[in-house]
Amino acid sequence: MTKRPVVIDCDPGVDDTLAICLAASRPELDIRAINPVAGNVGYESTSQNALRLADLLGIDCRVGRGATEPLIAPCRTAGAIHGQGGLGGYQLPEAHRDFDPDYAWDVLAQEARRAGGELEVVALGPMTNLAIALTRYPELKKLIRKITVMAGTAGQGNTNVYAEFNAWVDPHACEIVFQSGIPIAMCGLDGNDTCCMNGEEISEIFDRPCRISDVVRHVAHFIHDRNTIQWHMTGSTIHDLVTMACFVDPSIAVYEPCYTTCETRSSVSFGQTVVDLYHVSGKKPNVDVLRSADKARFLDLLRGMMSWYTEH
Secondary structure (H helix, E strand, O other): OOOEEEEEEEOOOHHHHHHHHHHHOOOOEEEEEEEEOOOOOOHHHHHHHHHHHHHHHOOOOEOOEOOOOOOOOOOOOOHHHHOHHHOOOOOOOOOOOOOOOOEHHHHHHHHHHHOOOOEEEEEOOOOHHHHHHHHHOHHHHHOEEEEEEEOOOOOOOOOOOOOOHHHHHOHHHHHHHHOOOOOEEEEOHHHHHHHOEOHHHHHHHHOOOOOOHHHHHHHHHHHHHHHHHHOOOOOEOOHHHHHHHHHHOHHHEEEEEEOEEEOOOOOOOOOOEEEOOOOOOOOOOOEEEEEEEOHHHHHHHHHHHHHHHHHO
């Protein structure tokens, strides 16, 4: 089997945790690095969560030293949403490995060269690491095959009226990535919402016994309880998990190529991903924007993940 080399850039985070679990269960993926960044919670927590999760899942990869704050904007996190330590109070076991001696952007550049133009990137948090890498290593534009991001929305935001959290935390980095010339798939709030899960689906999938039952059950129910009890929602969209599923199996996703930018100046719409859905700008599309994903096949991917951890 020819494996797909991938670097996962993330800010774990309850939803990142489930996304990484899905990636680690896929034998067709060659996870070269997991690079943490500040985002859902502070860097001290996201970095330790990334290191410990790689250890728990047995992923033989590098864990680079990522950015502790955005490029320009002040550092803002969502600890109230992700809970204590970023994992809703769950404590992962201490890791038996250490961080890579190199920074995340250097790790990305090294792995891109090693993959000979075949490297893909999945970005599940603010894109600070990626923007630094693209700025320091312009040749990456020809060495990265594709970047799939959980960021943005073509509809309403979840931080201000217009902006999704990851884009809002570091919109300058988001704009650098969008304008890089690398093929981009943007899995935003509205597209991911087509895979919203109800409580029965959450329990049916994540309550199955396997070697990672404790962590996946805890974070999945933490997300769902927060959504339904605290915010009175009818279901839960685990955005990073949907994004990873669309990366793993792009055939479940329906994308619309659109010219897309990220707003970096407005006090009203700071961090908005401005998506030209109707192509009125006349500008060449630079981002494939997720419009919908096949929920039935998404759930099958998750069942397959849990079965894999039962057998391995």
